Structures are given as C-alpha cells and as structure tokens.
Amino acid sequence: MKIKDKMKDKTELKSLINDYCKDKGISKADFARRAGVSGATLSSIEGGRFDLISETMANRLFALLNEAVGQTIYKTRDFNAVQKACEVARQHHFMIGITGDTGTGKTTALTHFARNRGVYKITLTKSMHQRFFLDAFLKELGQECxxxxxxxxxxxxxxxxxxxxxxxxxxxxxxxxxxxxxLLHDIREATRFNCGIVMAGMPYFRTNLERNAKRQQVGFAEFMRRVNLWQELDGLNRTEIEAIIEDKGYSKETDMQQFAGFRRFADLENKILLDNILNGGI
Ligand SMILES: Nc1ncnc2c1ncn2[C@@H]1O[C@H](COP(=O)(O)OP(=O)(O)OP(=O)(O)O)[C@@H](O)[C@H]1O
Ligand SMILES: [Mg+2]
Structure with a gap:
C-alpha cells in the first residue's frame, strides 16, 4: 500500500525545476518570483554550480516543488480519498470541502496532488487579509502582484x-x-466552468460555515451552496496501523497493542519516534 519517495539530491533541482515550469506553464522568472529566490540562485542551478546552493535553500526549493524529501507516503484510505476528491474536482470543476482532524494527513495528501500539472496550492492563515490572500494566490500562479x-x-x-x-x-x-x-466566492463564480477547487480543513471549517450561514452572515449560505461535495476523513484503521508499524520494523502480532489506539497519523508517527528515542525502538 505504500510508495517510497527516494531521497532527493541537490543535483536533481535543475531537472525538477525545468519539469515544474513546463508542467505549470510558467517561465523561470515566474518560478523565481514564486520561490522568492534570486536570478543568481537560479543561474547557479542552471549552470550546475550546486556548491553555491545551501542545504536550507535546496530544501526550501524541494518543498516548493512539492517533493517529499525522503518521506514515505502510505496510500491509506484517507490519502486515497483526498486524491480522488482532487481528481473529481478537477474533472467536473467541482468545489469540494474536505474535513479531517489535525494530523490526519490533509496537507500531506494535498501536497502530493499538487505535483500534478495545472494544480495550485495555497495555504491560508488566520491573519490572512484580502490583499495578502490575493498576493499568495498570484505568487502561487507565478504572477506579479x-x-x-x-x-x-x-x-x-x-x-x-x-x-x-x-x-x-x-x-x-x-x-x-x-x-x-x-473573494474566493467571486473567483469561483468567474472560473466555475474551467476550474475545480478543493478546500481542506479541520471539522470546524464546515461547522463554522454552517453556523454562519444559519445566522444569515453575509455570503455564507451562498458559499455553502456552491460546495458540491463534502468528504470527511476517518483517520487510520487497524489494518493501516498494522501495515505502517510493520513497515517501520515492528511486529503486528506482538507490538500492535501499544499502537492500536492511534487514529491520527501524526500521533502514530510521534509514538514511533518516542519509542525509538526513549526505548531504543525496535
Ligand atoms: N499518507 C501519509 N503517508 C505518510 N505520512 C503521512 C501521511 N499522512 C500524514 N502523514 C504524516 O503525518 C503527519 C501529519 O500529517 P499532515 O500534516 O498532512 O496532517 P494535517 O491533516 O494537515 O494536520 P493539520 O490539520 O494539523 O494541518 C505528518 O508528519 C505527515 O508526514
Ligand atoms: Mg495541515
């Protein structure tokens, strides 16, 4: 059920950036703007001078390229549900809402899908005002703000x-x-025959929208109506936990007891990490 993402190496940056620009249909200048790197940095990469690229810079670029650096991706039901939702949204130009508890793997799954051509990912913050949101959006599209x-x-x-x-x-x-x-509503209205939108958040993302719609807060009911589909993530089930701990070198027969209660990926990951640090692990 898993695919292994091999460790990336700095020398791969050149071809990764080339492929990325081709896929997204953006120029190198757009890419530099989006990545927030100088033309000189890009020239060093183009010219194969990887010694001039620090590890920090390389990791930042890998992250922007949505490359999971050395990460193993497990194709759990939740992961697959997010991939499916993204495919459906793109194909039918749907607006889809995904909700899942913290640490269930929403960001991991979205980031994975964002490696596809014509897919753009924006991460919201609580302090993101309209201008900041549009700038982040434009930056992701590789456009000037x-x-x-x-x-x-x-x-x-x-x-x-x-x-x-x-x-x-x-x-x-x-x-x-x-x-x-x-603003998102306006953008959705103007692009709905051409573009899908997938929004992922904590369960309160949906309940807050519903509550505000009921209270007749401006725009909420209209926005809610436009969400074609809601997808709820369940967390890990027993079979998935067994497969993950086995991959990490544990035995599902003898070790399952200590891991069985962890439904959130992040908690399971943390439990395994602590076990490795405190008890010497497996
Ligand atoms: N399918 C997966 N394969 C491998 N690791 C995963 C997978 N899903 C999640 N993880 C790991 O679990 C942790 C939490 O995942 P992630 O950050 O994607 O959760 P989230 O739902 O976005 O949480 P939050 O709501 O707090 O942002 C991460 O460290 C990630 O590496
Ligand atoms: Mg997240």
Whole structure:
C-alpha cells in the first residue's frame, strides 16, 4: 500500500525545476518570483554550480516543488480519498470541502496532488487579509502582484480561465476569514466552468460555515451552496496501523497493542519516534 519517495539530491533541482515550469506553464522568472529566490540562485542551478546552493535553500526549493524529501507516503484510505476528491474536482470543476482532524494527513495528501500539472496550492492563515490572500494566490500562479484588489482578482481569473482544467487547492481552509471567503466566492463564480477547487480543513471549517450561514452572515449560505461535495476523513484503521508499524520494523502480532489506539497519523508517527528515542525502538 505504500510508495517510497527516494531521497532527493541537490543535483536533481535543475531537472525538477525545468519539469515544474513546463508542467505549470510558467517561465523561470515566474518560478523565481514564486520561490522568492534570486536570478543568481537560479543561474547557479542552471549552470550546475550546486556548491553555491545551501542545504536550507535546496530544501526550501524541494518543498516548493512539492517533493517529499525522503518521506514515505502510505496510500491509506484517507490519502486515497483526498486524491480522488482532487481528481473529481478537477474533472467536473467541482468545489469540494474536505474535513479531517489535525494530523490526519490533509496537507500531506494535498501536497502530493499538487505535483500534478495545472494544480495550485495555497495555504491560508488566520491573519490572512484580502490583499495578502490575493498576493499568495498570484505568487502561487507565478504572477506579479500589483494593482487594486479588483485588478488582482481579474488577473487570477484570467490566468485560470486561460488553462484547460486548473485545480486550486486551499489548505487550512478553517482559517478562511469572511472577507477571504467572499473573494474566493467571486473567483469561483468567474472560473466555475474551467476550474475545480478543493478546500481542506479541520471539522470546524464546515461547522463554522454552517453556523454562519444559519445566522444569515453575509455570503455564507451562498458559499455553502456552491460546495458540491463534502468528504470527511476517518483517520487510520487497524489494518493501516498494522501495515505502517510493520513497515517501520515492528511486529503486528506482538507490538500492535501499544499502537492500536492511534487514529491520527501524526500521533502514530510521534509514538514511533518516542519509542525509538526513549526505548531504543525496535
Ligand atoms: N499518507 C501519509 N503517508 C505518510 N505520512 C503521512 C501521511 N499522512 C500524514 N502523514 C504524516 O503525518 C503527519 C501529519 O500529517 P499532515 O500534516 O498532512 O496532517 P494535517 O491533516 O494537515 O494536520 P493539520 O490539520 O494539523 O494541518 C505528518 O508528519 C505527515 O508526514
Ligand atoms: Mg495541515
């Protein structure tokens, strides 16, 4: 049930960046803007001068390229459900909401899908005001961020509508402020025949939207109505925990008892880490 992502090495950056720019249909200048790196850094990579690229810089670029550095991805039901939701959203131009407890693997699964062509991922923060949101959006699209709010929305809409089948992934969607939601609504309306949107957040993402819709807060009921589908993540089941601990070198016959209660990936990961540090592990 797993795929192994091999460790990346700095020398792979050149081809990864080339493929990324080709896939996303952006120029090297767009990429530099998006990555927040200088032209000189990109030239060093282009010219094969990897000695000039620090480990920190390389890891930052790998992260932007959505490469899981040395991470093993387990294709759990939740992981597969997110991949499926992303595919459906892209194919049918749906707006899909995904909810799951902290540590269930929403970011991991979205990041994995974001490696596909024409997929753009934005991570919201609680302090993200409208301008900041649009700038983050434009940066992800590799576009320059200048002009009024209206100009920025228009630029995003034009960019998306120029693509055949774009997909926007919004992580940490529970942190969406009402103003950001209104902007997203406008963008959705103007791109709905061309683009899907997948939003992932904690269960309160959905309940807050519902509560505000019931209270007749501006825009909430309208936004909720436009969500075609909600997908709830369940957490790990017993079979998945067994497969993961076996992969980590434990025995499902003798060691399962201490791991059986961990439904959230992050908790299981932490338990294994602690066991390795404190007890010398397996
Ligand atoms: N399918 C998976 N394969 C391997 N590791 C995973 C998988 N899903 C999650 N993890 C690991 O579990 C941890 C938590 O995952 P992640 O950050 O994606 O959860 P999340 O749902 O986004 O949590 P939060 O709501 O707090 O942002 C991470 O360290 C990640 O590496
Ligand atoms: Mg997350």
């Amino acid at each position: 200048y002009g009024s709010l209206g100009d920025k929305v228009a630029k995003i809409v034009d960019f998306i509508n120029a693509k055949a089948n774009a997909l926007i992934l919004i992580d940490e969607a529970g942190k969406m402020t009402p103003n950001v939601m209104l």
